[in-house]
Amino acid sequence: MSRIGYKPIEIPAGVEIKFNDGLVEVKGPKGNLSQKVGSGFNIKIEDKELVVERPSDSKNDRSLHGLYRTLVYNMVVGVTEGYKKQLEIVGTGYRAQKQGNKLNLSLGHSHPILLEDPEGILTEVPNERTIVVSGIDKQLVGDYTAKIRGFRPPEPYKGKGVKYSDEYVRRKVGKTGK
Structure with a gap:
């Protein structure tokens, strides 16, 4: 079970995140980054928090859940702090x-x-x-x-x-x- 995957990501002020068709785009004060996310994975943004949801509890999806959450988190930190x-x-x-x-x-x-x-x-x-x-x-x-x-x-x-x-x-x- 991925505990990291369930952890929400706080979106700092000045950061804009878009998700469509498996592509996450993060825009911030230092620049823009984009990352492809596996099919079926969904990203919910509500109240300045982002949560990565996996499509099923299969072994493959569980193993990728924390990975995609960490990749999105690294993009958020990169466009704010570098x-x-x-x-x-x-x-x-x-x-x-x-x-x-x-x-x-x-x-x-x-x-x-x-x-x-x-x-x-x-x-x-x-x-x-x-x-x-x-x-x-x-x-x-x-x-x-x-x-x-x-x-x-x-x-x-x-x-x-x-x-x-x-x-x-x-x-x-x-x-x-x-």
């Missing part, structure tokens, strides 16, 4: 620079890595060891930060690489000589 993830770069000579809408990464490869910001994503480089990725779509922000981290994930011996700011890198002891 999402932000921070990456840290650890290692000698590793650095990041912002050039217009491109991110230039020097991560110990034989060449610099140039990444163009996807539409709807904003990257900031407050210093050469920190990257801040922000946007209204939680999935896009997470995908882009994972892509950046994937070029040089942190290694366990010296901790070098690109890591999330709240990530703990478990360190290993190196070889011992005689």
Whole structure:
């Protein structure tokens, strides 16, 4: 039984939600988002609260109930507050620079890595060891930060690489000589 699916979503002031033919559209002060919802699922809006209703108690519908509720909730939070993830770069000579809408990464490869910001994503480089990725779509922000981290994930011996700011890198002891 999905308990999350039954939880109502409060609609903040300035947010407009439309639902028709399985498509949820959320408009807010930061932008617009839309998400397809499975057939049969219904969204009721009453008294500044939104409730996702499932069509039946089948196993598939029960498993998707909480998912669709969370996706709609993430859209509401995204258009009001937005999402932000921070990456840290650890290692000698590793650095990041912002050039217009491109991110230039020097991560110990034989060449610099140039990444163009996807539409709807904003990257900031407050210093050469920190990257801040922000946007209204939680999935896009997470995908882009994972892509950046994937070029040089942190290694366990010296901790070098690109890591999330709240990530703990478990360190290993190196070889011992005689």
